[in-house]
Amino acid sequence: MSEPPLSEFELIRRFFADRDRGPGILLGVGDDCALLAPRRGQELAVSVDTMVCGTHFFHDQPAESIGHKALATALSDLAAMGAEPLGVLLALTLPKADEAWLSAFAEGMGALVDQFRVPLIGGDTTRGPLAISITVLGQVPAGLALRRDAARPGDLVVVSGALGGAFAGLRAEMERRDVEEGPPSGTDPHCQRFLRPEPRLALGKTLRGRVRAAIDISDGLLADLGHVCQASGCGARLEADSLPQDPLLADWPPGEALAAALTGGDDYELLFAWPARQRPELRPLAAALQLPLTVIGEFTTGPGIEVLDAEGRSVASRGQGFDHFAADD
Amino acid sequence: MSEPPLSEFELIRRFFADRDRGPGILLGVGDDCALLAPRRGQELAVSVDTMVCGTHFFHDQPAESIGHKALATALSDLAAMGAEPLGVLLALTLPKADEAWLSAFAEGMGALVDQFRVPLIGGDTTRGPLAISITVLGQVPAGLALRRDAARPGDLVVVSGALGGAFAGLRAEMERRDVEEGPPSGTDPHCQRFLRPEPRLALGKTLRGRVRAAIDISDGLLADLGHVCQASGCGARLEADSLPQDPLLADWPPGEALAAALTGGDDYELLFAWPARQRPELRPLAAALQLPLTVIGEFTTGPGIEVLDAEGRSVASRGQGFDHFAADD
Numbered sequence: 027m028s029e030p031p032l033s034e035f036e037l038i039r040r041f042f043a044d045r046d047r048g049p050g051i052l053l054g055v056g057d058d059c060a061l062l063a064p065r066r067g068q069e070l071a072v073s074v075d076t077m078v079c080g081t082h083f084f085h086d087q088p089a090e091s092i093g094h095k096a097l098a099t100a101l102s103d104l105a106a107m108g109a110e111p112l113g114v115l116l117a118l119t120l121p122k123a124d125e126a127w128l129s130a131f132a133e134g135m136g137a138l139v140d141q142f143r144v145p146l147i148g149g150d151t152t153r154g155p156l157a158i159s160i161t162v163l164g165q166v167p168a169g170l171a172l173r174r175d176a177a178r179p180g181d182l183v184v185v186s187g188a189l190g191g192a193f194a195g196l197r198a199e200m201e202r203r204d205v206e207e208g209p210p211s212g213t214d215p216h217c218q219r220f221l222r223p224e225p226r227l228a229l230g231k232t233l234r235g236r237v238r239a240a241i242d243i244s245d246g247l248l249a250d251l252g253h254v255c256q257a258s259g260c261g262a263r264l265e266a267d268s269l270p271q272d273p274l275l276a277d278w279p280p281g282e283a284l285a286a287a288l289t290g291g292d293d294y295e296l297l298f299a300w301p302a303r304q305r306p307e308l309r310p311l312a313a314a315l316q317l318p319l320t321v322i323g324e325f326t327t328g329p330g331i332e333v334l335d336a337e338g339r340s341v342a343s344r345g346q347g348f349d350h351f352a353a354d355d
Numbered sequence: 356m357s358e359p360p361l362s363e364f365e366l367i368r369r370f371f372a373d374r375d376r377g378p379g380i381l382l383g384v385g386d387d388c389a390l391l392a393p394r395r396g397q398e399l400a401v402s403v404d405t406m407v408c409g410t411h412f413f414h415d416q417p418a419e420s421i422g423h424k425a426l427a428t429a430l431s432d433l434a435a436m437g438a439e440p441l442g443v444l445l446a447l448t449l450p451k452a453d454e455a456w457l458s459a460f461a462e463g464m465g466a467l468v469d470q471f472r473v474p475l476i477g478g479d480t481t482r483g484p485l486a487i488s489i490t491v492l493g494q495v496p497a498g499l500a501l502r503r504d505a506a507r508p509g510d511l512v513v514v515s516g517a518l519g520g521a522f523a524g525l526r527a528e529m530e531r532r533d534v535e536e537g538p539p540s541g542t543d544p545h546c547q548r549f550l551r552p553e554p555r556l557a558l559g560k561t562l563r564g565r566v567r568a569a570i571d572i573s574d575g576l577l578a579d580l581g582h583v584c585q586a587s588g589c590g591a592r593l594e595a596d597s598l599p600q601d602p603l604l605a606d607w608p609p610g611e612a613l614a615a616a617l618t619g620g621d622d623y624e625l626l627f628a629w630p631a632r633q634r635p636e637l638r639p640l641a642a643a644l645q646l647p648l649t650v651i652g653e654f655t656t657g658p659g660i661e662v663l664d665a666e667g668r669s670v671a672s673r674g675q676g677f678d679h680f681a682a683d684d
Contacts, residue, residue: 072401154407
């Protein structure tokens with residue numbers, strides 16, 4: 027029942043010392059609470075995510091990539107609401123003081139802090155098994171937040187970027203670890219997919235006012251689309267051939283590649299419900315954002331999700347939280 | 356690298372299902388973020404705290420008391436800012452699914468949720484070594500937050516409640532564990548002191564507009580008063596005989612009892628800087644709150660903290676983060 031080592035949060039704090047203010051932050055790190063003042067007419071969005079060593083990252087994973095991913099996945103929740111980041115709180119549990127690890131971790135977080143101007147405004151460090159819990163706060167104009175419960179039958183199902191890359195990268199890394207030792211490579215494209223997701227904050231912000239429903243793909247396309255369908259009281263029909271599969275899946279057997287794109291998870295792309303009559307506006311939007319936006323199907327009256335091949339045959343489906351693949355039959 | 360068991364957060368969510376709304380909460384559990392709208396003219400206060408098994412609580416401690424303490428200590432940070440609670444996010448890491456443990460834990464949190472009307476608005480569950488990270492959000496009228504940096508020389512140093520009880524209780528429990536097995540008692544007064552701190556939210560709210568500087572006593576009186584002095588650029592002089600020692604210290608050797616009251620920590624009482632000319636108003640305030648409020652000294656131009664006995668001799672001091680006891684000489 028010992029007290030936490032304050033010096034570790036001090037180290038983190040020093041690292042972010044010149045970055046702990048931003049618009050809307052009245053008081054940053056160093057008091058019992060941080061104080062924020064969202065702009066008038068804005069609602070406050072808040073979310074918390076935890077990453078645990080051995081569950082969400084490898085014990086020997088570069089600390090920089092852990093810092094990146096912890097903040098990137100938390101920011102992804104703000105993106106999925108259409109919120110702009112205001113600030114971040116870091117609760118870091120460490121088995122022992124390790125200045126080199128802390129510096130690398132802070133560097134990974136710091137790059138995103140700078141990129142998205144989301145200051146570290148609070149947190150703490152505790153002694154225990156390595157885990158990172160990040161709380162992000164953002165703001166979104168009143169009434170414009172992108173919610174899970176606002177998709178309507180007839181809306182197009184659109185996803186950003188490519189799918190299945192994080193899953194493919196992770197599988198390749200697991201196979202490598204079966205035959206060789208050492209941490210994942212910081213530069214290998216396979217590793218990049220699961221080590222360095224990019225929060226789609228610019229896309230989320232752009233969707234405000236155009237779209238009412240969105241989610242980020244963390245659990246996998248079918249699972250997260252299922253969350254939207256369940257909250258919205260509708261279903262969805264997807265075209266298997268239209269899924270934007272990650273290039274890493276190019277040499278996979280087609281059935282396995284499809285399964286990876288449908289269920290892989292950890293890609294942190296956005297999925298949203300785009301009004302069908304505004305379909306022509308998608309292409310210029312994608313061009314402006316320099317990010318692929320792909321129509322993969324449409325929302326239906328449901329229930330359930332159906333994935334069809336080019337001949338209209340069902341190749342996969344999802345009912346009450348249950349994924350079914352035709353290939354399993 | 357398995358996915359978290361959603362069913363566990365579902366269980367927590369069901370437990371709090373009818374309590375996830377409150378004034379200012381637009382969207383509770385179940386989307387990528389919760390959405391809040393603080394009242395007009397209010398600033399938002401936010402803080403995060405982590406408790407780790409083996410560091411902050413015993414592995415066999417009743418789950419109800421862990422739920423209570425995790426939320427109580429987080430709410431204490433809002434109290435120390437003079438903020439009213441708006442909502443709470445729970446990041447819970449569990450080694451395995453255990454419905455009985457989860458129910459008891461949720462019950463411990465739930466009693467405070469009801470008492471202070473602070474709804475659970477989000478969070479997640481992950482698989483890993485037992486740890487609880489709680490984010491609390493509150494609101495405070497613009498400009499009235501109680502800060503660490505606003506104490507002035509001449510202000511009285513006032514503390515609520517009694518000091519050293521949590522330390523005395525914990526020591527008694529450690530001694531018991533040396534000779535017998537089993538979890539700490541849920542009813543023993545020693546255990547109550549460290550198992551069931553009470554967040555001083557009513558006091559914090561009452562202090563707004565009367566006081567500018569406050570902190571909660573989590574690290575120990577000298578350490579937390581030191582934080583205020585450092586942030587405010589002043590020092591303090593305390594009278595040892597005026598410290599409100601917990602009754603559990605009554606049969607301790609006087610020097611040890613004093614050390615416990617000065618450095619024990621974990622009491623979660625508030626310490627604040629009260630204007631000297633308003634000293635007569637303290638007693639009626641304490642009566643109204645039914646909570647002892649004790650003048651234990653005054654802020655000085657500093658630097659450092661000096662603790663004096665009845666004859667004016669120094670019995671303890673704190674310089675640059677260093678506690679010194681005369682008895683050590």
